[in-house]
Amino acid sequence: MKILVYEHVSGGGCAGQDISPSVLSEGFGMLRCLVHDFKDAGHEVTALLDGRLSKLNPPIDADRIVPIFYPYEPGKKITSIAKVNDAIYVLAPETGQTLQSFVKLAEGTGKNSLNCESHAIEKVADKTVLFEDLQKLGVSPKTVILSLDDGLSKIKETIKKVLGYPLVLKPADGVGCGGLSLVKEEVQLAGAVTKICVESTGKRFIAQEFIRGEAASVSLMSAGKKAKAFSLNKQNVYLAGAEAASKYEGGTAPFEHWLKQDAFKTAEKVTEAFSDLKGYVGVDFVFTEHKPFVVDFNPRLTTSYVGLRKVARFNVGEALVNAVLKGTLPAEQENEGFACFSKIETSKPTIAAFKKTAKMSTVVSPPFPLNENEKSIALIIGEGVTLNDAKMHLEEAKKRLHNIIT
Secondary structure: OEEEEEEOOOOOOOOOOOOOHHHHHHHHHHHHHHHHHHHHOOOEEEEEEEHHHHOOOOOOOOOEEEEEOOOOHHHHHHHHHHHHOOEEEEEOOOHHHHHHHHHHHHHHOOOEEOOOOHHHHHHHHOHHHHHHHHHHHOOOOOEEEEEHHHOHHHHHHHHHHHOOOOEEEEEOOOOOOOOOEEEOOHHHHHHHHHHHHHHOOOOEEEEEEOOOOEEEEEEEEEEOOOEEEEEEEEEEEEOOOOOOOOEEEEEEEOOOOOOHHHHHHHHHHHHHHOOOOEEEEEEEEEEOOOOEEEEEEEOOOOOOHHHHHHHOOOOHHHHHHHHHHOOOOOOOOOOOOEEEEEEEEEEOOOHHHHHHHHOOOOEEEOOOOOOOOOEEEEEEEEEEOOHHHHHHHHHHHHHHHHHHHO
């Protein structure tokens, strides 16, 4: 097929605005990997790319790159370019209904959309609705839905009555760690609410019982009524208080844990509960000593994909196509080897240094030298037969990256 791929952050959705180096590293990394997998499966691929990035000629294997210079362009380009393509895949955050809007736009072209259907995304993108459903299934931490209109006094009263401390506060339309805070005592609550006001477009937000444990995610393919979990991934998450930003820093695929099968069953149960979901889905967990708790749900490709595609014994991009268009799911297969991936902050590289890092096989997303940013962030990966091998190769890649830039 001819497939058009649009990743919102690197693909022009931030044209005319500053781009967060952290979010860019994840977005471009997923775009690059998905384009490669589609190409490897024999498809012809067109990708949209922010004009500031396209002029740097970054490493991406698309047959055609369409540069985007203005914020209104992505929607128009998707509509026009769709005419000469067979299918469209959108990578975008749920914040402000961005993912739903672009998927709906793709559906309106009459071409095959490889995403979950827009109406299905709407069911899970609003975390207040999502967690009401998850609590009915008995798989999430104790959760309270609150509103900024309630005022701080009422919010404090509700939390004291229902949850207590410590707790986690997060926006209803958030993605990743945006607006996320660990609140250990009541005096920190006002700052956490302010952080949500800054990072969220809506009024409602979530207060959730803090579950101490290991952060992980499950990657699945869904054909609608049936879903198949195929990878458990470790997540390296820094959970900050109100005064700092919480961060997703990378992870490991696969993640060996004795609760893996429980997490697989729970992820499949939750995904199948929303029967219209098709394609790639990611479910975030916290593992306690006794049980995996669902803490987020992503009806789209997730950053863990850059690692799990290295260890999966099948082409994950092609499996996505098959799940959506043919209703077939991956066979039961164990992963092979390990991949550790991490975001690395660097000083802004020279153009020459950028080009050198872009050629490194261990660099998934190079540190883009954008004028508006003082720092850059790369996404790098280390692979190995054993977990220790993968970690060692990741450290070697980190040293080489810094040596090139400094």
